[in-house]
Amino acid sequence: MRPRHTHDMQALLIWYDAHQRRLPWRVSLDAYRVWLSEVMLQQTTVPTVLGYYPRFLERWPNVEALARASQDEVLAQWAGLGYYSRARKLHACAKLVAFERQGRFPETVEALQKLPGIGPYTAKAVAAIAFKVNTVPMDGNIERVTARLFAITTPLPAAKPMLQELAQRLAVPKRPGDLAQALMDLGSGICTPTKPACPACPLKKDCQAFKKGIAENLPARVKRAAKPVRHGVAFIAERKKDGAVLLRKRPEAGLLGGMLELPGTPWQSEPWTDEAALAFAPSGTGWRQAGLLRHVFTHFTLMLEVRTGSATRTSQGAFWAKPENLSQLALPTLFKKALKFMALDV
DNA sequence: AACACGGGGCT
DNA sequence: AGCCCAGTGTT
Numbered sequence: 001m002r003p004r005h006t007h008d009m010q011a012l013l014i015w016y017d018a019h020q021r022r023l024p025w026r027v028s029l030d031a032y033r034v035w036l037s038e039v040m041l042q043q044t045t046v047p048t049v050l051g052y053y054p055r056f057l058e059r060w061p062n063v064e065a066l067a068r069a070s071q072d073e074v075l076a077q078w079a080g081l082g083y084y085s086r087a088r089k090l091h092a093c094a095k096l097v098a099f100e101r102q103g104r105f106p107e108t109v110e111a112l113q114k115l116p117g118i119g120p121y122t123a124k125a126v127a128a129i130a131f132k133v134n135t136v137p138m139d140g141n142i143e144r145v146t147a148r149l150f151a152i153t154t155p156l157p158a159a160k161p162m163l164q165e166l167a168q169r170l171a172v173p174k175r176p177g178d179l180a181q182a183l184m185d186l187g188s189g190i191c192t193p194t195k196p197a198c199p200a201c202p203l204k205k206d207c208q209a210f211k212k213g214i215a216e217n218l219p220a221r222v223k224r225a226a227k228p229v230r231h232g233v234a235f236i237a238e239r240k241k242d243g244a245v246l247l248r249k250r251p252e253a254g255l256l257g258g259m260l261e262l263p264g265t266p267w268q269s270e271p272w273t274d275e276a277a278l279a280f281a282p283s284g285t286g287w288r289q290a291g292l293l294r295h296v297f298t299h300f301t302l303m304l305e306v307r308t309g310s311a312t313r314t315s316q317g318a319f320w321a322k323p324e325n326l327s328q329l330a331l332p333t334l335f336k337k338a339l340k341f342m343a344l345d346v
Numbered sequence: 347a348a349c350a351c352g353g354g355g356c357t
Numbered sequence: 358a359g360c361c362c363a364g365t366g367t368t
Binding site for chain 1: 358359360361362363364365366
């Protein structure tokens, strides 16, 4: 066992007490609320989550309520947040906790990590914040803070195990949850990826990277490959009498899994010819180009050509959705963008 | 270890 | 245009 308290975590906690933000998931340490916020915050910024978390909590105030919802309802509320497998696993986890564990979340890192959608980070965060387990979760912020504190120059992701081990040395038994949140606040507010505010940092006396003047260069990363481009054509098939459009449900697994979409072509590396694209159109007439949009996914960029036309009957697997109902459906951002072309087309 | 998996905001 | 973000699960 290495010696603890080589760093002044007390100074960090004092800074945290003076600077912490009033965020809705810091109002209560109820495990359900902590868990819900941590899942939403996976790879998602605080401002974005602020637009979803209060609505979720109002609609489903406890894990039993969320467990009783339908998956389509959960996906509809999640629409726009991205990484939709999170919503499916969130619901699966809620059902498991509500129906097989009498509504109680497990209280150890190991048991939490067995639940759907809870990985190493979320297990530690929930354990530390809701159950006062003395552990330090590793997220992007704490990874960066740790790399700088110890001046680790090994590039990510190879440095991850070392950073994980070093971060655990920062643990303090008194206030594990506050320490985790203090480190994350430090990472987002002071120890930022570019132009860190080192002079204002409560840990500057301990920071090896600051002393060496290399804080801004850490953590080092290996270069990522450029995103390929894919092309698709989507069809807005409009019903004359009420303006309803045809939608269909995507497969449960994979990209935008379980969400709704406009009918259209597959997405391929080459642009579509008219003739090839029309083979994927719903039964309808008068197709004309309404717009072209670019949408960036995690690992490719999509160029989506949007065409409008009129249709009188549904096609295979599709259904009519009235414009006034669109906001309550599980439509990912890509297709919300596409549907905006409809209004221009009168 | 590498990849799939959204979307928004920053520089 | 590239990088980042309160990551997880699969291969």
